[in-house]
Each structure stands twice: as C-alpha cells, then as structure tokens.
Amino acid sequence: MIDLRSDTVTKPTAAMKQGMIDAExxxxxxxxxxxxxxxxxxxxxxxxxEAALFVTSGTQGNQIAVLTHCVxxxxxxxxxxxxxxYYEGGAISAFAGVxxxxxxxxxxxxxxxxxxxxxxxxxxxxxxxxxICIENTHNRAxxxxxxxxxxxxxxxxxxKHHVPVHLDGARLFNAAVASNCSIKNxxxxxxxxxxxxxxxxxxxxxxxxxxDHKFITKARKWRKRLGGGLRQAGVxxxxxxxxxxxxxxxxxIDHENxxxxxxxxxxxxxxxxxxxxxxxxxLVDVSKKGLNSKEYLExxxxxxxxxxxxxxxxxxxxxxYDVSKEQVQKALATLNTIH
Ligand SMILES: *Cc1c(COP(=O)(O)O)cnc(C)c1O
Numbered sequence: 001m002i003d004l005r006s007d008t009v010t011k012p013t014a015a016m017k018q019g020m021i022d023a024e025x026x027x028x029x030x031x032x033x034x035x036x037x038x039x040x041x042x043x044x045x046x047x048x049x050e051a052a053l054f055v056t057s058g059t060q061g062n063q064i065a066v067l068t069h070c071v072x073x074x075x076x077x078x079x080x081x082x083x084x085x086y087y088e089g090g091a092i093s094a095f096a097g098v099x100x101x102x103x104x105x106x107x108x109x110x111x112x113x114x115x116x117x118x119x120x121x122x123x124x125x126x127x128x129x130x131x132i133c134i135e136n137t138h139n140r141a142x143x144x145x146x147x148x149x150x151x152x153x154x155x156x157x158x159x160k161h162h163v164p165v166h167l168d169g170a171r172l173f174n175a176a177v178a179s180n181c182s183i184k185n186x187x188x189x190x191x192x193x194x195x196x197x198x199x200x201x202x203x204x205x206x207x208x209x210x211x212d213h214k215f216i217t218k219a220r221k222w223r224k225r226l227g228g229g230l231r232q233a234g235v236x237x238x239x240x241x242x243x244x245x246x247x248x249x250x251x252x253i254d255h256e257n258x259x260x261x262x263x264x265x266x267x268x269x270x271x272x273x274x275x276x277x278x279x280x281x282x283l284v285d286v287s288k289k290g291l292n293s294k295e296y297l298e299x300x301x302x303x304x305x306x307x308x309x310x311x312x313x314x315x316x317x318x319x320x321y322d323v324s325k326e327q328v329q330k331a332l333a334t335l336n337t338i339h
Pocket of ligand 1: 058
C-alpha cells in the first residue's frame with residue numbers, strides 16, 4: 001500500500017526507537033523527567049518563546065491554549081475551515097465554554113480588517129473577544145502557507161485591542177521550510193503556538209505548545225486537569241527531540257514529492273488539482289471522473305493507493321517520509337489507470 005492519507009501515518013525512525021530505549025526518565029508531573037525538560041527547552045528556543053510544554057496531541061494543545069487564554073462566555077475568532085472549528089469535536093465550546101465566530105479567508109489568510117471589525121467592543125450585550133486563532137499551514141485550504149505579512153497584520157490588530165493570538169501550527173515547520181525562513185518569522189506574531197511532533201516530523205506521539213512563562217504555568221495546570229500530566233514521558237520526548245533536530249530540513253523532500261504528484265495529476269483526464277500545493281498536501285476534485293470521492297477512493301485502494309475524502313468530490317493526498325519519490329511515481333501511474 002502507498003499510504004498518502006496523512007503525514008500522521010509516519011512510523012518512528014530507527015534513531016527515534018533507539019532514542020526511546022536510551023531515554024533518561026523521571027516523573028514529569030514533578031518536572032523531573034530530564035528528556036521532557038530537554039525537549040521543552042529545545043522547543044521554546046526553536047519557537048522563540050520563553051517556555052514550552054509537551055502535550056499529548058495537537059488537539060489537546062489547542063484546547064489547552066483556548067482554556068488558558070479565555071474564560072467561559074468569551075468569543076473566539078477563527079478561520080471558517082480551521083481545524084479547531086472543523087475537526088476538534090466542538091471541544092472549545094464543550095470544555096472552555098466559549099462561542100466561536102468564524103471568519104472567511106483566502107487560502108487560510110484572513111483579512112486583518114475583517115478581524116478588526118469582528119473584535120467586540122464594550123457594549124453590555126456583547127461577549128468579549130477572548131482569542132484570535134490562526135492556522136498555518138492551513139489544512140483544509142490544502143496545506144497553504146499563510147504569509148508572515150498576513151500574520152503580522154492580524155497580530156498588530158490583536159495587540160491594539162489587547163486580544164491574544166494563538167497559532168495552530170500543526171504543520172508550521174512545513175510553512176517555514178516552504179518559505180525558506182526560520183520558524184520564528186511566523187511565531188513572532190503570536191502569543192502562543194502549537195506545533196505537532198507527530199505529523200511530518202515523524203515522532204510517534206505528541207505536540208508542543210509554547211508561550212511566555214505565565215502562559216505555560218497556567219497551561220500546565222490545564223494539561224493536568226485534562227489528564228495530560230504524564231509520568232516517565234521521556235520515552236515520548238526522545239523521538240520528539242529527534243523530530244525537531246533531524247527531521248525539519250527534509251520536509252523539503254515531501255514538498256517536492258507533492259509538487260511532482262500535483263503536476264502529474266494535471267495530466268490525468270478527469271482529475272483537477274484545486275489547491276496551490278505550497279507544501280505536502282494535494283487536493284484533487286474527482287467529479288469529472290463521474291465518481292464521488294468515496295467511490296474514487298475505493299478504486300484507488302483496490303489498486304494499492306490510500307488517500308482521504310475531503311468533500312463529496314474532493315480527496316486529499318499528503319506526502320511524508322514513509323512515501324518515496326518512486327512510490328509517488330507509482331501512485332501517479334495508478335491514477336492514470338483508474339476510470
Ligand atoms: C492534525 C492537526 C491538529 C491536531 O493534531 P492531533 O495531534 O491529530 O490532535 C490540529 N491542527 C491542525 C491544523 C492539524 O492538521
């Protein structure tokens with residue numbers, strides 16, 4: 001099987017497995033796990049923040065950020081197809097008791113002026129705007145890079161109105177590699193950030209949230225409340241350290257493979273690439289094949305290729321380090337045979 005469903009399907013590398021075996025551990029709830037401490041220091045430094053916290057998943061990281069920044073009854077501004085709104089089971093309403101207000105975008109980039117007009121004033125009838133969330137790269141927009149200039153514009157508006165900005169940067173390293181710049185170019189325009197270790201970076205488990213000391217102290221308590229206080233978690237942090245130190249540069253290969261896949265698909269009749277393919281995601285409309293996405297994916301699977309549905313006639317392919325260039329070429333050959 002050529003598995004292009006998601007970059008979450010990556011298996012830990014040999015170095016990661018060895019790192020897990022060799023990891024020095026302690027009780028992380030007592031802050032005594034040296035490998036977790038090392039990962040958090042390293043992550044804070046890379047993200048240009050005062051402190052960082054290892055969390056069990058991207059979803060948990062985003063939830064902790066919302067819980068830390070907001071109080072119940074707040075309103076959160078977020079992009080209309082963002083992961084926090086679309087794919088987290090309504091958790092921010094269920095747990096943080098906030099209401100969401102969605103903002104449209106162009107490829108994930110929201111207009112700072114629209115954000116500004118959505119920020120609430122002092123009227124007694126209105127909720128208070130507790131948080132603005134940005135997603136970069138933007139998953140449902142097809143892994144598009146939200147330009148740092150756009151993030152800057154939003155951050156300036158937010159700062160003017162004293163509203164914090166949380167960045168769901170599950171794939172932020174993809175954005176940095178695709179833009180050929182340091183990840184700090186993006187994180188400088190945020191109050192807090194979440195990055196996934198377990199996507200393209202290949203760690204088996206975990207995410208990082210980062211912010212200032214005050215944010216992380218409060219976030220640590222929320223993590224405990226949510227049952228995310230782990231004990232000898234160094235066994236999970238060791239592959240995370242390898243993810244941050246050895247797996248970032250190679251994301252460029254995933255981007256090349258996605259670009260190869262997209263240009264090949266453009267020559268397959270009946271298939272249409274609908275995203276800009278900035279990073280490792282290719283969105284394809286299959287409607288001209290006379291099949292819906294589920295039917296098309298069935299045929300693909302019968303022929304040894306896996307992808308995921310992204311709408312009634314839309315499917316998503318995601319490249320990652322467990323799919324080689326040769327396999328991408330093979331997947332293309334398969335796409336050419338499906339009618
Ligand atoms: C995957 C993803 C998450 C959530 O990560 P999990 O570890 O799967 O909970 C959050 N935001 C975005 C944009 C994602 O792609």
